[in-house]
Amino acid sequence: xxxxxxxxTSAHVTAAARHESAVARRVLIGLALNVVGVLIVGxxxxxxxxxxENGIAAYWTGLVSNPATLNAIKxxxxxxxxxxxxxxxxxxxxxxxIARFRFAxxxxxxxxxxxxxxISPVVVGLMLMLIFGRLGYLGxxxxxMDIHVxxxxxxxxxxxxxxxxxxxxxxxxxVMEALGSEEDTAAxxxxxxxxxxxxxxxxxxxKWGLLYGLILCNARAMGEFGAVYVVSxxxxxxxxxMPLQVQKLLEQGNDADAFALASLLTLLALVTLGLKVWLxxxxxxxxxxxxxxxxxxxxxxENIHIQ
Amino acid sequence: xxxxxxxxxxxxxxxxxxxxxxxxxxxxLIYLSVMLLxxxxxCLWKVTQLGPAAFWAAVWTSRARSAYFLTFSASFISAxxxxxLGLLIAWVLVRYEWPGKRVVDSLVDLPLALPTxxxxxxxxxxxVQNGWFGRFLVPLGIHGTYSRxxxxxxxxxxxxxxAVRAVQPVLESMEADAEEAATLxxxxxxxxxxxxxxxxxxxxxxxxxxxxxARAIGEYGSVVFVSSNKQGETEIAPMLIVxxxxxxxxxxxxxxxxxxxxxxxxxxxxxxVLERRSxxxxx
Amino acid sequence: MARTGRATAVVFSFSLFLxxxxxxxxxxxxxxxxxxxxxxKPAANTDPVELLNVACxxxxxxxxxxxxxxxxxxxxxxxxxxxxxxxxxGSSSQARAVNDGLEADVVTLAMWPDTxxxxxxxxxxxxxxxRLPENSLPYYSTIVFVVRKGNPKQIHDWPDLVKPDxxxxxxxxxxxxxxxxxxxxxWGSVVTRGGSEDQAKDFVTKLYQQVPVLDVAARAATMTFSxxxxxxxxxxxxxxxxxxxxxxxxxxxxVYPPVSFKAEPQVAWVDENVKKHGTVxxxxxxxxxxxxxxxxxxxxxxxxxPNSEGDRQKFADRFPPIKLFGITAVAKDWDDAYQKxxxxxxxxxxxxxxx
Numbered sequence: 001x002x003x004x005x006x007x008x009t010s011a012h013v014t015a016a017a018r019h020e021s022a023v024a025r026r027v028l029i030g031l032a033l034n035v036v037g038v039l040i041v042g043x044x045x046x047x048x049x050x051x052x053e054n055g056i057a058a059y060w061t062g063l064v065s066n067p068a069t070l071n072a073i074k075x076x077x078x079x080x081x082x083x084x085x086x087x088x089x090x091x092x093x094x095x096x097x098i099a100r101f102r103f104a105x106x107x108x109x110x111x112x113x114x115x116x117x118x119i120s121p122v123v124v125g126l127m128l129m130l131i132f133g134r135l136g137y138l139g140x141x142x143x144x145m146d147i148h149v150x151x152x153x154x155x156x157x158x159x160x161x162x163x164x165x166x167x168x169x170x171x172x173x174x175v176m177e178a179l180g181s182e183e184d185t186a187a188x189x190x191x192x193x194x195x196x197x198x199x200x201x202x203x204x205x206x207k208w209g210l211l212y213g214l215i216l217c218n219a220r221a222m223g224e225f226g227a228v229y230v231v232s233x234x235x236x237x238x239x240x241x242m243p244l245q246v247q248k249l250l251e252q253g254n255d256a257d258a259f260a261l262a263s264l265l266t267l268l269a270l271v272t273l274g275l276k277v278w279l280x281x282x283x284x285x286x287x288x289x290x291x292x293x294x295x296x297x298x299x300x301x302e303n304i305h306i307q
Numbered sequence: 308x309x310x311x312x313x314x315x316x317x318x319x320x321x322x323x324x325x326x327x328x329x330x331x332x333x334x335x336l337i338y339l340s341v342m343l344l345x346x347x348x349x350c351l352w353k354v355t356q357l358g359p360a361a362f363w364a365a366v367w368t369s370r371a372r373s374a375y376f377l378t379f380s381a382s383f384i385s386a387x388x389x390x391x392l393g394l395l396i397a398w399v400l401v402r403y404e405w406p407g408k409r410v411v412d413s414l415v416d417l418p419l420a421l422p423t424x425x426x427x428x429x430x431x432x433x434x435v436q437n438g439w440f441g442r443f444l445v446p447l448g449i450h451g452t453y454s455r456x457x458x459x460x461x462x463x464x465x466x467x468x469x470a471v472r473a474v475q476p477v478l479e480s481m482e483a484d485a486e487e488a489a490t491l492x493x494x495x496x497x498x499x500x501x502x503x504x505x506x507x508x509x510x511x512x513x514x515x516x517x518x519x520x521a522r523a524i525g526e527y528g529s530v531v532f533v534s535s536n537k538q539g540e541t542e543i544a545p546m547l548i549v550x551x552x553x554x555x556x557x558x559x560x561x562x563x564x565x566x567x568x569x570x571x572x573x574x575x576x577x578x579x580v581l582e583r584r585s586x587x588x589x590x
Numbered sequence: 591m592a593r594t595g596r597a598t599a600v601v602f603s604f605s606l607f608l609x610x611x612x613x614x615x616x617x618x619x620x621x622x623x624x625x626x627x628x629x630x631k632p633a634a635n636t637d638p639v640e641l642l643n644v645a646c647x648x649x650x651x652x653x654x655x656x657x658x659x660x661x662x663x664x665x666x667x668x669x670x671x672x673x674x675x676x677x678x679x680g681s682s683s684q685a686r687a688v689n690d691g692l693e694a695d696v697v698t699l700a701m702w703p704d705t706x707x708x709x710x711x712x713x714x715x716x717x718x719x720x721r722l723p724e725n726s727l728p729y730y731s732t733i734v735f736v737v738r739k740g741n742p743k744q745i746h747d748w749p750d751l752v753k754p755d756x757x758x759x760x761x762x763x764x765x766x767x768x769x770x771x772x773x774x775x776x777w778g779s780v781v782t783r784g785g786s787e788d789q790a791k792d793f794v795t796k797l798y799q800q801v802p803v804l805d806v807a808a809r810a811a812t813m814t815f816s817x818x819x820x821x822x823x824x825x826x827x828x829x830x831x832x833x834x835x836x837x838x839x840x841x842x843x844x845v846y847p848p849v850s851f852k853a854e855p856q857v858a859w860v861d862e863n864v865k866k867h868g869t870v871x872x873x874x875x876x877x878x879x880x881x882x883x884x885x886x887x888x889x890x891x892x893x894x895x896p897n898s899e900g901d902r903q904k905f906a907d908r909f910p911p912i913k914l915f916g917i918t919a920v921a922k923d924w925d926d927a928y929q930k931x932x933x934x935x936x937x938x939x940x941x942x943x944x945x
Binding site: 129132133134135136139142143146148150151233234235236237238250251252253255 | 642650675676677678679687689690691692693711807809810812813816817837866
Binding site for chain 2: 020021024025028029031032033035036038039040041042043044046047050089090093094096097100101103109111112113114115116117118119120121122123124125126127128129130131135136137158161162165181184185188189194197198216219220222223224225226229230242243244246247250258259262265266268269270272273274276277
């Protein structure tokens with residue numbers, strides 16, 4: 001009996017054990033492709049098609065001749081870097097704290113960082129109105145000082161920053177955990193100052209994970225709709241971001257321009273995807289190297305870096 | 308999601324040789340307080356001003372109940388469908404080799420990068436009467452815009468990456484032994500799938516489901532484009548909150564927001580528990 | 591020493607963040623108000639002036655024309671350049687926004703309760719209606735029907751709306767002025783012609799069950815009807831309907847029901863804000879301009895019914911006759927109407943629950 005089993009576990013049986021018939025395979029692949037086609041490719045294709053329907057010239061004029069659209073692009077390009085920079089600084093600090101130290105309340109902190117993911121964007125806007133609105137908690141004081149938060153740039157920045165808060169931290173924490181603290185500790189024991197350790201050792205090590213979190217944060221920040229909608233005030237040329245302007249153009253019946261602006265955002269998404277893939281490959285290689293060096297399985301190292 | 312990865316033999320003890328504990332603790336706490344905790348506290352404070360009777364009256368109106376039900380059911384259905392589709396796509400990406408596989412693998416993440424408003428715009432245009440899909444579906448009576456179906460569709464889009472990425476690594480790391488053993492013992496391919504593979508995937512499937520569900524509950528930007536804004540039909544909880552806001556009913560809006568938050572936090576806790584269990588399973 | 595240095599760095603950079611936000615806030619605030627951040631300094635006589643006009647949704651084109659004309663005339667009369675920023679949205683949503691701090695210099699909303707809401711929060715003075723001619727009403731309007739070419743479903747009067755397979759497009763009453771006006775017109779079409787309240791209730795219940803989409807505001811509903819091709823009849827402002835029909839190149843027709851609601855979109859300047867911005871004179875001049883013959887002609891051109899004493903008759907033949915009733919025909923007053931129909935738990939909420 002043992003011999004029979006031994007002969008049976010040959011390559012072709014292994015193959016047969018793990019593979020469906022060619023027909024079944026084709027059907028499943030076809031099905032999956034259809035799903036992806038309908039759900040993902042279809043919408044993207046429609047956006048580009050509708051944007052370019054009237055020709056490139058109309059596409060271009062639609063974007064540049066409407067001051068409201070240009071101002072929306074400008075506003076998004078102002079708000080997004082601010083949100084990304086502050087969330088990145090926070091992300092690095094939080095990742096260092098959580099990945100390198102053990103202390104009471106560490107898990108609470110990690111859960112808190114994840115919180116913005118489970119808060120609906122409109123609730124974010126609501127919270128900002130509750131605090132900074134004229135009838136809100138800080139309202140009277142802000143009015144007296146003539147400081148404008150909601151219906152102005154700061155409100156939009158705050159809303160966007162809140163919504164994209166976790167992105168960089170979430171990427172860096174697993175990366176830093178997987179990398180381990182050996183190199184950083186080594187640098188310190190070799191006499192480096194804290195900043196030297198950070199700039200020369202830590203930062204280069206985490207740079208791919210950092211970039212990864214950064215581009216995700218960026219994409220999300222540029223596309224934020226719900227939270228900004230609540231605090232925006234719809235002042236033309238002033239408090240309308242790109243996603244809001246898409247809705248406005250649609251409301252005004254200007255479908256072509258709405259799709260044109262949407263296509264810019266879609267392009268951004270596709271670029272983000274491309275960068276994501278490239279960076280993922282880099283981090284994978286880096287984690288694999290670390291795994292080899294420290295002896296944990298490569299798969300475990302990857303599992304840490306899911307999503 | 309966050310996980311507590313304890314590895315034996317690595318230096319994960321309280322490492323006081325590394326600098327920056329106080330600094331990073333300070334930054335993190337201040338930032339989280341200002342950006343996160345204070346706004347949440349403001350919400351809670353506002354609601355306490357209502358008093359329990361008024362709170363109950365606000366969150367349990369017929370309109371609010373319809374909104375919760377719609378939000379919950381739409382998220383549930385879309386998460387369920389997404390899990391199945393996610394399994395299909397992950398299977399096909401992991402198990403087979405075919406041209407264009409890499410492209411599809413990257414495309415799966417598109418819903419994460421695409422602005423929700425753009426997704427809503429595209430979906431509403433696709434399924435409306437003269438849209439690319441609508442022109443076939445509407446004559447059949449299938450309305451993918453301004454309907455509950457429309458909401459479910461767009462939520463499926465939003466949740467897809469979570470479902471795929473939850474199952475994919477598990478499939479990748481699955482070992483062949485169990486499957487081979489099953490085949491040796493005479494199981495058909497289908498039986499092998501059902502009895503051997505699927506149970507192994509169950510935790511990942513549940514995680515994927517929970518993640519897409521949590522994502523779907525608070526979704527606003529895309530739904531607003533495909534919703535008909537009618538109570539009891541397509542008015543999901545986030546839209547009700549905005550509507551209350553627009554009427555200056557701040558306390559009520561906040562009350563409903565808290566219910567929504569409770570739903571999401573519940574999901575978050577569930578996800579963490581499930582993750583921890585599945586990690587233990589694989590350690 | 592290094593530690594305290596780091597801590598200082600943290601506090602410093604966070605203060606920078608806050609300072610950046612605050613200066614952004616002040617900058618934006620002064621951009622909107624057009625004066626330096628010191629609040630009570632009176633503006634110099636040749637400084638440029640900026641006004642924010644928070645308006646209801648469908649009036650975009652009207653204000654574009656009026657703002658251009660007013661700019662020219664104001665500069666000619668006072669030597670000051672004036673820029674007018676617009677914000678459009680559902681009338682009730684806009685009122686809420688102004689209450690929340692959207693610093694409107696003037697509000698040009700769809701109906702009295704919305705403007706009065708702003709008065710109630712202390713931003714507009716009491717008795718604001720009397721500050722401008724005709725009870726602050728430079729023009730009025732009504733709700734009409736827009737149907738597909740040829741009127742295939744033969745919709746001529748209010749009862750036709752609830753014929754079995756007629757789908758109606760009208761905005762959501764809770765956020766849109768148009769929305770509330772459609773509701774009141776429908777209700778009034780029954781009670782002003784001998785129907786009982788119960789019959790009116792039945793009518794509006796059936797009506798709203800045949801509304802497939804409740805857009806947030808007027809313009810979105812117009813797009814749903816004309817661009818997306820949804821619905822058989824569109825209940826909208828007269829001016830919006832006329833423009834919609836003009837833009838449709840023959841695909842749509844306008845139908846005037848025999849009776850409808852008199853919409854009175856009163857205008858007002860927002861006392862607290864104009865005081866703060868130093869724009870009292872400009873805002874007053876802006877609103878008074880609406881009553882001049884030049885403005886009234888533009889108003890008529892856009893199919894709003896001029897209300898200024900001299901101009902009312904001048905454009906009479908542009909507007910088909912229609913019997914109009916006011917709020918007192920359907921309720922004791924606006925407060926009563928809100929309690930009956932639009933407040934939480936009132937009639938609209940009740941009929942939304944029925945399946």
